[in-house]
Amino acid sequence: MSPRTFPESFVWGAATAAYQIEGAATEGGRGPSIWDTFSRTPGRTFEGHTGDVAADHYHRWREDVALMVELGLDSYRLSISWPRVQPGGTGELNAEGVAFYRELLDALIAEGINPVVTLYHWDLPQELEDAGGWTNRDTAYAFADYARAMARALGDRVEVWTTLNEPWCTAYLGYASGVHAPGRSDPAAALTAAHHLNLAHGLAGAAIRAELGEETNVSITLNLHVTRPADPESSADLEAAHRVNLVGNHVFLGPLLDGSYPVELRELTARITDWSFVLPGDLGLIRQRVDILGVNYYSTNYVRHRRAGETGGGSGGHGAGAASPWVALDDVEFLDPAGPLTAMGWNIEPEGLYELLTALDNAYDGLPLMVTENGAAFEDEVGPDGEVDDPSRVDYLRAHLGAVARAMEDGADVRGYFVWSLLDNFEWAYGYAKRFGIIRVDYDTQQRTPKSSARWYAELVRTGQLPDA
Ligand code: GBH
Numbered sequence: 089m090s091p092r093t094f095p096e097s098f099v100w101g102a103a104t105a106a107y108q109i110e111g112a113a114t115e116g117g118r119g120p121s122i123w124d125t126f127s128r129t130p131g132r133t134f135e136g137h138t139g140d141v142a143a144d145h146y147h148r149w150r151e152d153v154a155l156m157v158e159l160g161l162d163s164y165r166l167s168i169s170w171p172r173v174q175p176g177g178t179g180e181l182n183a184e185g186v187a188f189y190r191e192l193l194d195a196l197i198a199e200g201i202n203p204v205v206t207l208y209h210w211d212l213p214q215e216l217e218d219a220g221g222w223t224n225r226d227t228a229y230a231f232a233d234y235a236r237a238m239a240r241a242l243g244d245r246v247e248v249w250t251t252l253n254e255p256w257c258t259a260y261l262g263y264a265s266g267v268h269a270p271g272r273s274d275p276a277a278a279l280t281a282a283h284h285l286n287l288a289h290g291l292a293g294a295a296i297r298a299e300l301g302e303e304t305n306v307s308i309t310l311n312l313h314v315t316r317p318a319d320p321e322s323s324a325d326l327e328a329a330h331r332v333n334l335v336g337n338h339v340f341l342g343p344l345l346d347g348s349y350p351v352e353l354r355e356l357t358a359r360i361t362d363w364s365f366v367l368p369g370d371l372g373l374i375r376q377r378v379d380i381l382g383v384n385y386y387s388t389n390y391v392r393h394r395r396a397g398e399t400g401g402g403s404g405g406h407g408a409g410a411a412s413p414w415v416a417l418d419d420v421e422f423l424d425p426a427g428p429l430t431a432m433g434w435n436i437e438p439e440g441l442y443e444l445l446t447a448l449d450n451a452y453d454g455l456p457l458m459v460t461e462n463g464a465a466f467e468d469e470v471g472p473d474g475e476v477d478d479p480s481r482v483d484y485l486r487a488h489l490g491a492v493a494r495a496m497e498d499g500a501d502v503r504g505y506f507v508w509s510l511l512d513n514f515e516w517a518y519g520y521a522k523r524f525g526i527i528r529v530d531y532d533t534q535q536r537t538p539k540s541s542a543r544w545y546a547e548l549v550r551t552g553q554l555p556d557a
Contacts, residue, residue, distance in 0.1 A: 092493040092554045099202070099504025100549040101163035102156065102526065103461050105209035105253065107139045108513035110169060112146035117182040119175025121211035122221070122262075126269030127519075137519025143511050143529045146188070148536075153195050155527060155536060156510065160549045163202040165460060165506045166192070167209035167253065170234055173241075177213030178230050186241050193245040204460070204506075205242070206250040206309065207235055207292065210258060210268065210516075217270050222258060222281035222288075225365070232291035239299040247305060250382055250460070251292045254311040255285035255340060260413035267410050267517050275415035276361045279339075283365050286343045290374035297376075308344065309382030309460045312337045312448075314440035315389045318423055324393035328420045331356060332391055335417060343374040345381075345452055357416045380503060381448065382460035385441045385488070387434035390423040430484070431465040431522055438487040445495035445502060456501050462488050463508035465515070465522040468539065476528045476539040485541065489554050507545060511536065 107123045127138035145152055156164055170177060172185035196203050208231065216227050235251065252258070261268035264278035293306040313336040317325035334353040342349050348371055354363055398421075414420060425435040445457060464484040468476050485507060496502050512525035520531055526542040529535070548554060 091556060092490065094493065094496075094552045094554070096552065097503075098552065099163045099458070101161055101165055101204065101504060101506040102159065102510035102545075103165035103506040103508050104145070104510050104513065105167045105206070106169035106172070107142070107209070107211040108509075108515070109143040109145040109511055110172075111140060111142040111144045113138070113140045115146065116172065116184045116188060117175060118169065118185060119171040119177075119182075120214040121169070121171045122214055122217045122269035123211050125214055125217075126271050129271070132271060133517050134519035134521045137514065137521075139514045141531075142514045143531075144534045145511070148534065149192050150195065151536065152511065153192070153199060153201070155538070156196075156201055157199050158538070159526075159542060159546045161201055162549070163204055163504065163506070164196055164510070165204040165206065165250075167206040167211075168238060169211050170208065171211060171213040174234055174237065175213065177216040177227075178233065181237055181241070189242060190245070193242060197245060202247050203245065204248045204250060205238075205246045206253050207231075207238060208251065208258075208288075209253040210262075212269075221270055222263065222284050223277045225284055225287070228284045228288035228291055231288040232295045235292035236295040236299050239296045239304075243296075243300045243304075248307055248380060249293075249296050249305065250307045250309050251289040252285060253309045253382075253460075254384060255282060255289075255308075256311050256313075256336060258285055260336075260415065264415050265411045265413035267413075273411045278413075278415055279357060279361050279363075280365045282339050283343075283363075283370070286340065286374045287370055289344065290370075290376050293376035294373070305379040306376060307378060307380040307382050307458070308340075309384055310337075310340055311384045311386075312341075312444055313389055314385075314437075314444050315391055318390050318392035322393070324395075325391065328391045328393040328417075331417055331420060332389065332414065335414060341451075343371055344378060345375070345455070347371055347375045360416055378455070380456045380458050381452075382458050383444060383448070384461035384508070385444060385459065386432075386462065386464070387425070387430075388437045388440040390425070392421050392423065394419045394421045431467050432518075434464075436464070436484060436487070438491040440491075441488050442491035442495050445492065445500040446498055449495070449498075449500035454501055456503055458503045459492060459505045461506060461508035463524050463526075465524045468523055468528065470528070474537060476537060478539045478541045481526070481539070481541040482544045483557070485545065486554065486557065489548070493554060 259282040266273040315329045315332040509524045512523040512529040515522040528537040
């Protein structure tokens, strides 16, 4: 097969998130976030790791921008730490925090690197959590105020605003399984949070456009689940996969793009909630024009319907002992992943990305898409001269970019691709034990070393040609 050529306009990028790389948790006037609280609570993260120092990007951002220049990136996807720019989540901005992002964005733009800015990548100001967090409707309004303030402060520097990163994780991992901050396990709270996140997106999109003009690009990034029935012949397993789609995907896609929550979703979850948190007018507020839908993709799920009398089964990667994030799906069993796995234990299925992109293109007729995260953790080994050769990561990226190229050939309007991640970083509950970077970070010295995947990616960015293996 000949190499595939991406269009000239295709955006090549890399992504990070504030809490995962910045460190400086108590510096520059930053307030505490739910991830500070969560990671400092014994037993919540691997060996008690926190983002206190992380990759020290707050102090080393100039060096990190220089690395992006070396890679030749068109774009950099970063997130703003809400508690760094507005410590309590409401009220006065912290000028020092705003200045940090202004300087960073200016440096990127000066190098011709376009910033894609996410306003919320999970680090809610702790004060808002103390008032109920995402279960409190007021949080959605606070988020819109924060979004408006950022549009005002940084608007001329940002081409695409992304409201939320993966509200699935915020709602279900934060409030149902509790493996993410704030660590609650309450299915009703998770569904309430999901709605308030949708509302927050809608209100924020409107606020950004009120501030910067109707034509301003607003996006949201979702981690949509590609779910397969264990037995494709079994109608019960097919129904199980369908329910995962409702609870995992359509709870967001429905209100964002169709203007409603599916009736089936409301029925499925009726034992948990009466959905009275959806107030008249909310669905109109949520359905704003989505200029680009961000898609984060890592892996697929296999599910089967638990037959009567059965209990137990695989943990499906939720973590042994943890509550399930999948509310209202007690009779859906997530199979333990099989086949080639990454260091996260996630299966490697590039075809899932092809299916996801083409399905979105078909369902939403030409909706512009952007792969805002894709990448993998592997057990990187450091060679005798400090070099890191990571052929598994190169294979992963090549295969997934092949899937993106095929989806584009079949008509999907995919505008760009962001590798997760630019740097090794704080992998949430896994702390520093898992490394997703194309650039290695030595956490003792904070030295950065581009891995062989970084050199491979730089060549791809330069040529726009995806080579065969
Ligand atoms: C992304 O989350 C995050 O945006 C990023 O910050 C993070 O570092 C990166 O990926 C790598 O983890 O519960 O059975 O559905 C991805 C989170 C990973 C959540 C796959 C769902 C499947 C397990 N998703 N996971 S399941």
